[in-house]
Amino acid sequence: MKTHSLLCQAQQTSFNAQSLIFIKKPSPFSIPAFHISFTNPKSPFFKARSRGILLTACISHGTQGLTGGTGSGNVGNIASVSSLQKEEEEEEENQEEELQMEVNRQGLENESLWKQMKEIVVFTGPAVGLWLCGPLMSLIDTAVIGQGSSIELAALGPGTVWCDNMGYVFMFLSVATSNMVAISLAKQDKNEVQYQLSILLFIGLTCGFVMLFFTKFFGLSALSAFIGSKNLHIVPAANTYIQIRGLAWPAMLIGWVAQSASLGMKDSWGPLKALAVSSVINGIGDILLCRLLGYGIAGAAWATMVSQVVAGYMMIDSLNKKGYNAYALSVPSLSDLKTIFGIAAPVFVMMMSKVAFYALLVYFATSMGTLTLAAHQVMIQAFFMFAVWGEPLCQTAQSFLPEFFYGINRNLTKARMLLKSLAIIGTIFGLVLGIIGLSIPWFFPNIFTPDQKVIQEMHKILVQYFMALAVTPCILSLEGALLAGRDLTFASLSMTGCFSLSAVYLMLVRDRGYGLSVCWYALVGFQWARLALALQRLLSPKSILFSEDLSQYKLKELKTA
Template sequence: MFTGPATALWICGPLMSLIDTAVIGQGSSIELAALGPGTVFCDDMSYIFMFLSIATSNMVATSLTRQDKMECSIKYLSCSCWVGLRHFDASIHKILWFMGPNCFYRSKDVHILPAANTYVQIRGLAWPAILIGWVTQSASLGMKDSWGPLKALAVASAVNAIGDIVFCKILQVWYCWRSMANNGVTISVPSSNDLLEIFEIAAPLFVMMISKVAFYTLIIYFATSMGTITLAAHQVMIQTFMMITVCGEPLSQTAQSFMPEFLYGANRNLAKARMLLKSLVIIGVILGLFLGIVGTSVPWLFPNIFTPDQAIIQEMHKVLVPFFITLAVTPCILSLEGTLLAGRDLKFISLSMSGCFILSALVLLLVSSRGYGLSGYWYALVGFLWARFFFALQRLLSPAGILFSENISQNKLDKLTVA
């Protein structure tokens, strides 16, 4: 009941980028290649700043287990909105307008650059609304309400379908704000203690998110050196991957919304927490296989949806096997990492993610130097995902982990109570 509506929330953004890819690909292979760095730059930049959204959801869900109820949740929402607008919106605009996707290109690719820059600059106009939308949406999910944001997003997506992304975001923010208006939500300047608490949670999350984004960015950086055809094929496959894998994000959100009650709540029950994780992993396995089969079938059987160019289609078909593996394993990874986030095992998850990035980046360098091509880069992505899976699984199954150690859970609870 919770995960179903939440799935639609995660699909909407990547779906819009995938629609861009499908429409542009029908007209121009060059512009399709330009969308590669363009969409990756915008989507990955947004993915980096998802740490603010995750932190908001985490703080709201945890505050409710401490019987702080709506008052504390509103405080966290207000602080996160202020931080997002005050600091990160300006930073994003500077990066989008002054650097853009230029860093991806070599001299032989300059013919692609104007189209990519135009795409990035137009999408950058929506950033203020995007940041507020994320924070308010995450606050609702932290309160275990996935239907309210879904209703707003349904209206927003309909407007987006006719091309008006600015009004799309305004409507989303308006609905989320209206649902909390009776509780006195405002954007206020947070105290130093509030900022410190946000920083303690957000800093490790930032490291985690930027490690993910850096790896995906490295892949497309190397792909640009292989020519327009290969870059266009990678754009189709990576955009499809991004859209499909977000279907597993609600499993992570479910863990973050419901797990704190079992880990920190007045009726703390680690056995129920372990049972919830088991259920999420089982669902993740089933969902992963389903997404792998359905997702791989689209570029395999219906590649003309994206492009009529047979050379691009042949490049797409070379990576179908690693493409399937990445889709199949991602929902389980998100279930495990969502549980670690719910347990605020932030130091471990940030260190493990950065470690996976470093090792996988070395693999990418090896693949590039040996000339294994696009399939080599996708197998490097497979290794990156499986490394994350095994690190998270080992941590959660450890006797000293958050799901087994009473002492660790109690220490965390005491720390939260003091805060």
């Protein structure tokens, strides 16, 4: 009877959903109140569980105790209000989850930023020496030869354009090797790495012999056309230099492939040891052949050639010690060539534009006379010497970012964090390099030449020299990210555009009597344009850093569910 009276009373009284929920007594299996403190009431798990208990209680009592028409209406009201309440709470949960994800992401970025910067420094520290050795050899040649003859010093300008800058034409081998090896390792496929090495080494060897024969049979004609009729007196010295150094083309290109493979494996110590030995050989050879035996520019060329052959052999040996057979060469199939061409063609255009720009600077400097050309040779070699300190940042991007773009551990948030670290390091490093690089030709120009007229020409372009050098590391880190993400079409088109605008500028102002500063203002514009274009591209929503963010897609799927 007591139970019957309670049921009748429930039929006569109208309750809203909220009041019914709160007067519902907890079931015998409810968690005691003193246990609540051990569970976060804001957590999604706790909310979902609590909401399920209350809703079940309402429906249960409405169906079991309310049998009349009023009871049925109350059940409908309860279900409707509970459904709305459930939707509101789910929306609040989604907002809280989004906020928590954002907080966690920011916390991860702040926590990992210094850790990533430390890893970058550990990798780039030895890698600095890799790019430092080449320009260091040329700078040693410049300093040694400059002490003896201004004509031979001037001849080094077109000579190094042919031997060093022309090497950038084959930089596609380095980029393709590093990119393909890093991606294959991210997929944990060692057999694919071995096969890629064998075909890339074959291509490098083939290109090396092509350049050797081209230098042998067409080097003199190309130099004569490049130098022009006004400075034919420096052609014999320049030709001697390129013919001797041309013997090292096969070893040099094979060494580049092996070096890039090691860097793609995140090993910078093996290549550093090889280039350190080659630099010592080059330095000793320059002193012995040029200063003591008096062979001049020919002695410098022999020293550099021998050092490059030794470096190539040691690079190959370094790969063999990692468990790969670097002596195994494979002829690439059409499919392999198509894959490599897809990477190499845009990189080739990119590097050709860069090489053409620096060659154009030498060409215009050549037309200004021997002393001006000698000053340009000293400053451009000093520029290359310090600019390559930023190359490890480019290589770091190419070695580490593919793992976050394509690998098993794909994570675009970490990719953005890594690029942020690279940009910060590049900015700071650029300012330091600019200051140090400026001080040497300013305070110690006699290291390169005792000719006061050449030194005067050097001092006229110190400001432009600093402006171009200071932004170089940051440029290289951003362009490395573009290469790692295989945004190659944009990279090649932007470099071509920068070259074209600079060439137009040089042709418009070359005859206005501004001297060597014209060439160096063109270099400043070239560098800053590259920085602006790369930065704009990477910050674009279409960038690989943002356009394929799987975490955003997963979040949308959760919202839909």
